[in-house]
Amino acid sequence: MTNPMDQPEYGIVWVTAPRRTEAEAIAEALVESGLAACVSLTPIHSIYTWRGEINKEEEWQLTIKTDLRQFARLESTVKSLHSYEVPEIIAVPIIAGHTPYLNWISESVVRD
Amino acid sequence: MTNPMDQPEYGIVWVTAPRRTEAEAIAEALVESGLAACVSLTPIHSIYTWRGEINKEEEWQLTIKTDLRQFARLESTVKSLHSYEVPEIIAVPIIAGHTPYLNWISESVVRD
Amino acid sequence: MTNPMDQPEYGIVWVTAPRRTEAEAIAEALVESGLAACVSLTPIHSIYTWRGEINKEEEWQLTIKTDLRQFARLESTVKSLHSYEVPEIIAVPIIAGHTPYLNWISESVVRD
Numbered sequence: 412m413t414n415p416m417d418q419p420e421y422g423i424v425w426v427t428a429p430r431r432t433e434a435e436a437i438a439e440a441l442v443e444s445g446l447a448a449c450v451s452l453t454p455i456h457s458i459y460t461w462r463g464e465i466n467k468e469e470e471w472q473l474t475i476k477t478d479l480r481q482f483a484r485l486e487s488t489v490k491s492l493h494s495y496e497v498p499e500i501i502a503v504p505i506i507a508g509h510t511p512y513l514n515w516i517s518e519s520v521v522r523d
Numbered sequence: 524m525t526n527p528m529d530q531p532e533y534g535i536v537w538v539t540a541p542r543r544t545e546a547e548a549i550a551e552a553l554v555e556s557g558l559a560a561c562v563s564l565t566p567i568h569s570i571y572t573w574r575g576e577i578n579k580e581e582e583w584q585l586t587i588k589t590d591l592r593q594f595a596r597l598e599s600t601v602k603s604l605h606s607y608e609v610p611e612i613i614a615v616p617i618i619a620g621h622t623p624y625l626n627w628i629s630e631s632v633v634r635d
Numbered sequence: 636m637t638n639p640m641d642q643p644e645y646g647i648v649w650v651t652a653p654r655r656t657e658a659e660a661i662a663e664a665l666v667e668s669g670l671a672a673c674v675s676l677t678p679i680h681s682i683y684t685w686r687g688e689i690n691k692e693e694e695w696q697l698t699i700k701t702d703l704r705q706f707a708r709l710e711s712t713v714k715s716l717h718s719y720e721v722p723e724i725i726a727v728p729i730i731a732g733h734t735p736y737l738n739w740i741s742e743s744v745v746r747d
Contacts, residue, residue, distance in 0.1 A: 422730070423537075423615065425647075427675070438570040442577060449571035449611070451539070451584065455698070458662045459673035460743055465666060472675065472698075474567070474584075476613065482731050490733070499673070500733035501700070503647065506534070507594050509602070509612035519572055535649075535727065550682045554689060561683035561723070563651070563696065586679070586696075588725070618646070619706050621714070621724035631684055 419517050421505035422479040426489055426498060427457065427470045434471035437492050446485045447477040448519035478520040479504075531629050533617035534591040538601055538610060539569065539582045546583035549604045558597045559589040560631035590632040591616075643741050645729035646703040650713055650722060651681065651694045658695035661716050670709045671701040672743035702744040703728075 424447075428434040431452070438450035451474045458467050477485060479502055486500050505513075536559075540546040543564070550562035563586045570579050589597060591614055598612050617625075648671075652658040655676070662674035675698045682691050701709060703726055710724050729737075 421613070423613070424731075435570070439577065442570055442572055449569060451567040451569045451582070453565060453567050453584075453677060455675040455677050457673060457675045458659070458666055460666055465663065470675070472677075476611070479731060486733055497735045497739055498733060499700070499736050501645070501647070501729045501736065502731040503615050503727050504730050505613045506616050507536075507591060507614040509598055509610060511609045512611050512613065515609055533725070535725070547682070551689065554682055554684055561681060563679040563681045563694070565677060565679050565696075588723070615727050617725045618728050619648075619703060619726040621710055621722060623721045624723050624725065627721055 419513070420479040421508060421513055421516055422477060422482075422502045423505060424475040424477060424482070424485060424500065424502045426473040426475065426500050427455065428473065429468065429470055429494060431471050433492070433494060434473055437489055438473055440488055440492055441475060441485060444488065445519065445521035446481050446488055447475045448516040449476045450474065476516055478516060481520055531625070532591040533620060533625055533628055534589060534594075534614045535617060536587040536589060536591075536594070536597060536612065536614045538585040538587065538612050539567065540585065541580065541582055541606060543583050545604070545606060546585055549601055550585055552600055552604055553587060553597060556600065557631065557633035558593050558600055559587045560628040561588045562586065588628055590628060593632055643737070644703040645732060645737055645740055646701060646706075646726045647729060648699040648701060648706070648709060648724065648726045650697040650699065650717075650724050651679065652697065652722075653692070653694055653718060655695050657716070657718060658697055661713055662697055664712055664716055665699060665709060668712065669743065669745035670705050670712055671699045672740040673700045674698065700740055702740060705744055
């Protein structure tokens with residue numbers, strides 16, 4: 412993230428949550444507080460190791476479209492509402508987009 | 524997108540559409556016209572603000588594998604078939620891949 | 636991938652597989668061998684061209700969270716377990732994340 416702070420840094424953030432209700436609560440909090448323009452939810456089956464054991468869980472994935480200049484605040488909001496000790500919160504860069512949609516992200520997300 | 528025009532710029536483009544029929548029509552148009560190598564469809568639950576109100580919708584997400592040098596034409600085709608005023612069309616870069624698969628994207632996508 | 640080899644290169648790798656059993660076998664092999672920290676599975680509908688014909692298939696998508704310095708070994712493991720001649724294996728960069736989660740990826744993924 413080397414852009415100057417006056418340019419949007421459009422990105423997608425993925426978060427996983429254990430239940431649909433928790434996923435929806437996080438999604439609504441992010442959209443209502445202007446930390447995301449849009450969040451979509453999908454059920455997923457997860458496979459991972461935790462303390463040396465293979466685990467399989469049914470979870471929900473949040474796909475969050477936002478301006479990554481607000482990543483720290485988004486991360487903090489997710490952490491405060493999430494029931495996991497170590498929630499997955501990861502971001503990838505948007506390098507091209509439909510300009511009116513990118514503008515809509517900018518207008519929907521708060522600025523400092 | 525700073526690559527010279529003679530090198531592929533592999534990427535994933537995400538589009539959301541309100542109905543499966545519309546999502547399929549867009550997917551088929553992109554694949555038939557050589558603007559995408561492969562499109563996958565998934566049902567999603569979306570949460571966003573529009574004119575100050577929280578909205579929740581059932582939608583379909585298109586995950587499009589392509590050469591981003593054709594992004595402008597892909598964007599134009601999606602826009603022409605899409606029922607939204609401001610459709611979501613966003614792209615992220617592929618930075619590594621199975622070479623035969625990347626070559627297949629190159630062969631499937633048209634060149635100028 | 637220009638990072639020095641002593642810094643993690645966090646990324647998401649997407650793979651598609653024809654059946655849930657095959658997708659699960661690949662996911663478990665990657666997690667058990669320390670080539671991925673976490674894999675999630677989702678059913679998808681795919682549309683693509685193959686030898687000039689439009690094809691539609693029901694498939695499973697694997698979303699793999701890993702350190703991309705192990706991409707070559709991950710690719711080789713997927714290829715060895717996958718029934719397709721040309722499997723989709725593509726990676727995008729993680730440019731921001733919740734530090735404890737990124738650390739967990741580092742601890743879960745093997746080093747050379």
